[in-house]
Amino acid sequence: MKVGVIGTGNMGENHVKTYLAMKEHCQLVGIYDNDPKQGRQISDKYTIKQFQSLSELLRSVDAVSIVVPTEYHYEIGLRCIENKVHIFMEKPITDTVDQALDLIEKAEKAGVKLQVGHIELFNPLIQTLAEQLSDQTIIELDFHRMSPYNEKLKNVDVVKDLMIHDLYILQSFIKQDKLLNFFSMGQIIENTPKHASVLTKSEAGVIAKLTASFKSKRKVRTIQILTEDALIEADILNNQLKITRDLVSQELRIHDTIQPLQRQLTDFIECIRSDRIPTVTGYDGVKTLQKANEISKALHQKQF
Incomplete structure (x- = not known):
């Protein structure tokens, strides 16, 4: 091809x-x-x-x-x-x-075929985390995705560039459960959101907090999940999971020689070859875009 x-x-x-x-x-x-x-x-x-x-x-x-x-x-x-x-x-x-x-x-x-680039869904760490959550009752999820500022980010909206990843990860974890209102706070610099904090809740009562920022002094990509049975901490940059149950912690390091982008593009090629629906469809992209646009608009209007 x-x-x-x-x-x-x-x-x-x-x-x-x-x-x-x-x-x-x-x-x-x-x-x-x-x-x-x-x-x-x-x-x-x-x-x-x-x-x-x-x-x-x-x-x-x-x-x-x-x-x-x-x-x-x-x-x-x-x-x-x-x-x-x-x-x-x-x-x-x-x-x-x-x-x-x-x-x-x-x-x-x-x-x-139209496939949207939700690359973290092809990250073995996120896939392993999803497996760990498959039999868990989630209470709360806390996402942090932050990077230092540089001039290339002058006109970039942090919600659509960084937070958008955690929005689609969040939806994949809670599956068919629907997210309700988003309460957004942040900082607008040069007419675009550069720091955003969002609080939301699902119909089933799952609480989620998301922070994305271009104001950090170092790169951060973490997810902390509290369930009825465990505390699960994910460090995406270091491919590490830490799972604590009854005061006993287990650490997992995810080893994989194939990068998420290669997994994603291989999946795209195979969906064309086999004439199947893309793993991440255009409609999946729309759902995530709707949420990102809602949050970004609220930040511009200083609503929270």
Whole structure:
């Protein structure tokens, strides 16, 4: 299967490296970036073809990763659908729910697969954590996802960039249980949320607290879960789980040689080959986008 990458920033480069490591699954035909200089750097670095136009790339591939700023997801997604090219769309799916729903409808009519990049669901640590929770009654979950600030984050909304991961992880843990109102507080800097704290509760009574920030002095990715029987602590950066029951703690280190992005893109290729529904559908992306937009809007309106 022939694949391409649209957008060659940091995450786009990760997709390039990953596809090149997946030769048994697909052939990376080339890349396109609307910044020719940026595209040329990646083309030269990995000895891959740099297409001079999006149209040229789309005529040459069966599937693409769209790894561009969110404001361009809808427009490029439509171009892919017009060319019957299957889409892996990095999160969030689009800027607005209406755009996302239109993209999903058009993709379905055209027979185009649309998978959304919820990468943490392919992280072995998160999968192991989900297994640990399968027979547990959850009382509360506490998520922290924080990073130091840099100039590249000037116009980036921390809710749609960082917290969005924990929103879809949270939903995967509570399954069909529905989250109710979100109570949001945060800090707006340069007209975008840079720090956000959210409190929510599900219909079944599960409490969740989520913190995302670009104001931290170090990178943090942790989840703490209190159940009726245990305290479970996850350190995503160090691939560690600590489970405490009756004052006895057990520590697990998750070893895996395959990176979550490779697991995710392999799953995308296989869903095309086997003509099955993507593991993370466009509708999954919409549900997460709705929550992120609601929180971001509340922060802008200073409602909590």
